[in-house]
Amino acid sequence: MTPVLTGLKVVELSAFIAAPLGGMSLGQLGADVVRIDQTGGGLDMQRWPVTETGQSLYWQGLNKAKRSIFLDLRSPEGQAAARDLIVDAGILLTNRPAVGWLSYEELRARRPDLIMIAIRGTHDNRTAVDYTVQARTGLPYLTGVGESAAPVxxxxxxxDSLCGLTAALGLLAAERRRRETGAGQLVELSLEDVALWLIGSLGYIAELEVLEQERAPIGNAVYGAFGRDFATSDRKRVMVTVVTPRQWQGLCAATQLGDAFGHLEQALQADFGTDADRWRCRGAIAALLEPWFAGRTLAEVRSLFDAHRVLWGPYQTLRELVADDPACSEANPLFARINHPGVGSYLTPGSPLRFAGTDAADIQPSPTPGADTRVVLAERLGLSGNDLGRLLSE
Structure with a gap:
């Protein structure tokens, strides 16, 4: 089956995470995404981690399934070529300031149905990055256990990641409206607003304003339910979560602590069939579970929990994930070993979306930065020979 976004043309002028992730998400679904960078490479072309030869694995990771071109965006000729490519595609995704030669009004004058997705730091157009937005949300003060003077x-x-995916969603929504009405659209998206949208949607703001309660750090506990980490006898750790009555019954059966929990319910006048009472009595519940875990290995816990369909997961390092976990391997259709220019072959994810009736994803590597310049300019703008040479200062 043809990829779902085949035929969609997007020009990307971007750096760092949000916009490149949005463009890559579209490219992995079949869109023809052309990323334009300043000749020699953009601000993020050497971002860590880098190989011994200076190849950025960060850049490669966020630019799969795109074409990469270089233009001198400081020159009138380079800006004019970039504008021509944007007009040809009809869709621009960018986190560059939308002013001057890149202003929506100037571009729209040449293509009235232009769609432009403009990512900025804050709603009032101040600079922001993920870490500064994290700091402002207050959530780093909830990271950790107990009273913490230092945010983490x-x-x-x-x-950044959620902003990039929201940008891709906004682009597709605007493109659908254009197909229905013929109208273009300037869509503005603030990184900080994405964070505030999610915090507000998950009840953090309402909890303060309606209940006048402020959350405290609770470590790995699951707020409003029962869930936390436990240590096994072989010094491993597991995360256990209970959010349904069936999961609670499974935990009781796997641990054979059902009678003990029943006595505890009576003593505390609680109903452990409810999230509220499991949360309220979480310390007492954990006190019964801790010695059970301490007396068993991870393998024993795994066998019992899987048999009783307990909602749980083992803690593991990134190295253990990549080396030992079948979810992070070619056994998962998300992955394939792809050869990337200048680096070689390594385990590479495609799009996590699976459309019925399609085969496993055709995972595309990242391009060599700037390698598609001549092909794209010839294909999209009809440039060749001397015209290309003058534009590229060859």
Missing amino acids: NHPLPLW
């Missing part, structure tokens, strides 16, 4: 940011750039 999450190592995963969650807000």
Whole structure:
């Protein structure tokens, strides 16, 4: 089956995470995404981790399934060529300032149905990155256990990642509207607003304003339910979560602590069939479970929990994930070993979306930065020979 976004043309002018991730997500579904960078490479072309030869694995990771071209965006000729490519594609995804030669109004004058997705830091157009947004949300003060004077940011750039996926969603929504009405659209998206949207949607803001409660750090506990980590006899750790009555019954059966939990319910006047009482009594429940885990190996826990369909997972390092976990291997259709220019072959994910009736994803590598310049300019703008040479200063 033809990839679902075949025929969709997108020009990307971007750097770092959000916009490149949005463009890659579209490219992996079949869109023809052309990334334009300043001649020699953009701001993120040497971002760590890098190989001994200077190849950025970060850049490669976020630019799979795209074509890469270089233009001198500081020159009028390079800007004009970039504008021509944007007009030809009809869709621009960018986190560059949408001013001057890249302003929506100037581009729209040449193509009235232009769609432009403009990512910025904050709603009032201040600069922001994931870590500064994390700091402002208050969530780093919830990372850890007990009273913590020092906030800790999450190592995963969650807000950048969610912003990139939201940008791709906005682009597709605008493209659908254009197909229905013929109208273009300027879609503006703030990295900080994405974070505030999710925090508000998950009840953090309402909890403060309606309940006048502020959350405290709770470590690995699952807020409002029962869930936390436990240590096994072989010094491994597992995460156990209970969010349904059936999962609670499975935990009781696997541990054979059902009678003990029943006595505890009576003593605490609680109903462990409910999230609220499991949360309220979480310390007492954990006190019964801790010695059970301490007396068993991870393999024993795994056997019992899988047999009783307990909701759980083992803690493992990144090295263990890559070396030993079949989910992170070619046994999972998400992955294939792909040869990337300048680096070689390594385990590479495609799109996590699976469309019925399609085969395993055709995972495309990242391009060599700038390698598609001549082909794209010839194909899209009809340039060749001397015209290409003058534009590229060859």
